[in-house]
Amino acid sequence: MSPNGTGPTGTTTHPRLAILGGGVMGEALLAGVLASGWDVDDVAVTEPSALRANELSGTYGVRAADGNAKTVRRADVVVVAVKPKDVGGVLAEITDALRPGTLVISVAAGLPCAFYEERLPTGAPVVRVMPNTPAVVGKGASAISAGTHATEEHLALAERVLASTGLVVRADEKDLDAVTAISGSGPAYVFYVADAMAEAGVLLGLTRDRARQLAVQTIVGSAALLDGGEHPVVLRERVSSPGGTTVAAVRELDAHGVRAAFLAAAEAARDRSRELAAEATTRGR
């Protein structure tokens, strides 16, 4: 088969994928590629816990019983989806088993392509990706960046894998920590707002269930409006009747520094992303 997608008979084929680490993000990617037509025989996942491996193979029908080295041997694309602190150990396990030309995709926060290139065989193509958890429902946002030896073809292959989980954009690697702070961690900010809105409803006397239902549907509906392409400020102004309730509420959000808190939160996430790289490097020495 060709990793580019066309088999000898003209049928669509998929590159053989190995996902190392079947946690939250590994499972999200697994669900995404299978939902977009990858054959279960072309996808394998690895996990140190036999319980978790059984759960993944039971749910998705993919192979999850083999170790990292054995799994990467038959892969065209290897996705490293373990925690940043575990990446060095995983690379040490797989470096001798990788076939020349196998694309290594990293989703680990903070770790630059150079971290992989220093630990993998010379010339190994690496693409760094920052995805997010809405990938599990095909609504993810991923930014991808090429390492030194990744060609346009490798980037296109990474795009093909990630496109099965939602939007994919290309970014300079220098921007990946910022991307991590906005779209990588971003779903947590939205869930935080949903929880805070529901709590506010309870404060005003709504039942907890009703408050959560209304808060969640408000976010889902608002996201659909945003998805229509209109600017967030225009949409907010449309809700804000002159002299009405919304401007009174937004004034309080401003007075309590909510906007400034988002800016500070993003800086903290970006800085933590950089620290994760430094910690992984120190650990790997």
Ligand SMILES: NC(=O)C1=CN([C@@H]2O[C@H](COP(=O)(O)OP(=O)(O)OC[C@H]3O[C@@H](n4cnc5c(N)ncnc54)[C@H](OP(=O)(O)O)[C@@H]3O)[C@@H](O)[C@H]2O)C=CC1
């Ligand atoms: N969660 C998110 O929203 C996002 C996460 N990421 C990145 O994705 C990566 C994974 O994060 P996340 O999924 O949240 O973390 P999880 O802890 O949920 O998943 C990591 C998985 O890797 C397993 N693992 C540990 N060591 C190995 C090994 N040697 N070989 C194979 N598997 C191993 C872990 O098993 P065990 O638990 O038994 O150790 C765990 O199941 C991180 O690098 C993170 O930065 C990127 C974008 C968003």
Ligand SMILES: O=C(O)[C@@H]1CCC=N1
């Ligand atoms: O919190 C984290 O470190 C990971 C990376 C982005 C989202 N989750």
